[in-house]
Amino acid sequence: MLDHLPAFGKSSWTTAQTRSIGASISTVSRTVATLELSELGPRLGLDPDVEDAAPRTSERRLRRNLGALRHRNYRLYFIGQVISTVGTWMQSVAMPWLALLLTHDAFHVGLVVATQFTPMLVAGQFGGLLADRFSKRRILVCSQAAFMLPAFSMFFLSSQGLAQYWMVLTAALAVGCVNVVDVPSRQSFVIEMVGREDLLNAIALNSTIFNGAAVIGPSLAGLIIGLLGVPLCFLLNGVSYLASIGALLLMTNLPAVLKVTTGGSMLVRIREGLTYARHDPVVGTLLLNVAVFSLFSMNRFTLLPIFADQVLHIGAAGFGFLTASQGLGALAGALSLAVLQRRLASGNVQFLIGLAWSVFLVAFSLSRYYPLSIALLVLSGYCQIAFVATSNTRIQAATPDHLRGRVMALYAQSLMGVGPVGSFQAGALAHFFGAPVAMAFRAVVSGAFVTLTRLLRPAVFKAGE
Structure with missing residues (x-):
């Protein structure tokens, strides 16, 4: 058997050389074919990358269309x-x-x-x-x-x-x-x-x-x-x-989310979330904007019944349509965000939406024409959901995983927790000054706050952010 080892070694070397030469020829052939296609393709109307690009483009389009539902x-x-x-x-x-x-x-x-x-x-x-x-x-x-x-x-x-x-x-x-x-x-x-x-x-x-x-x-x-x-x-x-x-x-x-544990008591860990929100200029300022709009612009169930009864004189059925119109606008805003998310998610667009929200509410407070009031509430509802949902997204995207729960609790407090205070304040203003004045004043405060944010902290509503 040992006598055959040299022949076996020679045969193996020959086989390896043959495979190597064959692989080289194959590689050269593919290279030449690619070069020829790159030179002749434009003349023949062919693109060597089309075969690979088409599936990638189709896949990206499918991912974009399905979004979260994929x-x-x-x-x-x-x-x-x-x-x-x-x-x-x-x-x-x-x-x-x-x-x-x-x-x-x-x-x-x-x-x-x-x-x-x-x-x-x-x-x-x-x-x-x-x-x-x-x-x-x-x-x-x-x-x-x-x-x-x-x-x-x-x-x-x-x-x-x-x-x-x-x-x-x-x-x-x-x-x-x-x-x-x-x-x-x-x-x-x-x-x-x-x-x-x-x-x-x-x-x-x-x-x-x-x-x-x-x-x-x-x-x-x-x-x-x-x-x-x-x-x-x-x-x-x-x-x-x-x-x-x-x-x-x-x-x-x-996915397994990495948990970063810190020492200290429960209050210390809660303070960690508060400290992060306070020191991050975008997160903290967006939370303040959500709280201000929730406090001054989102208490529709407090003022709309008064508008229906004492301002527009449309009764209970009219109140139902006023409420539904704002809900319809919010639904349209949510659908728009789902489809046009890249265009509506920038900080600059968010600022314009917040400002428009305030303007539509002021216009509603001045309107005494029922169809116009309906249209203005549809527009304000659209702006409301677009502004709030964009804030939610930007806050979550900027927050580290191990702090997201505590920061989103701050978001919930800003959006929901101040509701009772806002309802009481809206009712008190309406009692002393009337619903139109209450609505207009509150909307002006919201618009002024978002404008001050743009002037004092321009990075928050920066274009492209």
Whole structure:
């Protein structure tokens, strides 16, 4: 056998040389063919890169068109939220209506609404801390299950004729407390499902769900209350959370987000989020702008009834159309963001949208012509959702992963937590000076603040940012 080794070695060397020469010939042939194609292609109308470029272009177009919906986890989330949010809006109508039936007093109805949003203002940062410390999906599964408790409790109490006002107030407080945990986790969970590239598209789609449900949910609630009574709204809302829970449980392959743990007490970690927001010029200033607009320009349920009754003299039906028109504008704004996200997401465009929002509200306060008032509310609703959703996207994109829960809790406090204060302030101004003056003054304050931001911190609303 040893006698054959030289022959074997020679044969192997020959084979290797042959393969090497063949590979070289093949490489040279491909190079020559490519050179010939690059020289002759333009004459023949051919492009050597077309075969590779076409699939890439097609893939980019598909990714752009689908946006966040190309992610399986977000598709599940989207379906679950469509069902659950409609139920939530139904209960949002049923709860104050039940309070009105029990007390026949507008103040007590307003107190129910204020009670539901006060916990976010007081304790929102604790929810953000939980979102940064634990799995957001698990938190959301637990919070969705917790939302079912006040819904089913109010269904039982109201269907048995046992409901009392303090029970409605307790249920509203329970919903508000669950929101403290749910909202920061929900806001910061979006980027884990879709990544930074599709974040604005996902936020726009979430706004579409919210505003679409704001039309469908109250309409269904009104029909159900009129035909079957208040209890069924609570029951349907409780059942609707099963869709959201099921969607969350079906999600797979969520990215593992690195958790950066820091020492110190809970208050120290909360202060870490506050310190970041205060020192980051874009994040902190956008949070302030959201808070100012929420405080002065977003309390439609406080002033619009007065406009319908005392200014435009259009009655309850007209009030419904005023509310729906602003919701329609918000829905259009959300859809526009989903389609034109690159064009509408710049800081410069956001500034112009914020300024236009204020101008449309001032014009609405001066209008005494019902169709014009409707049109102005559609435009203001469009600007509202475009400004708020863009702020949400830019804040999330600028925030480190390990702080996102706490920063988004600040965002929730800015957007939702100041609501009760804004409602009280709007009502007080309307009481002393009238609804038109209250609306105009508040809109001017918002417009002035966003303009001062542009002048004093131009980087916040810089073109291309």
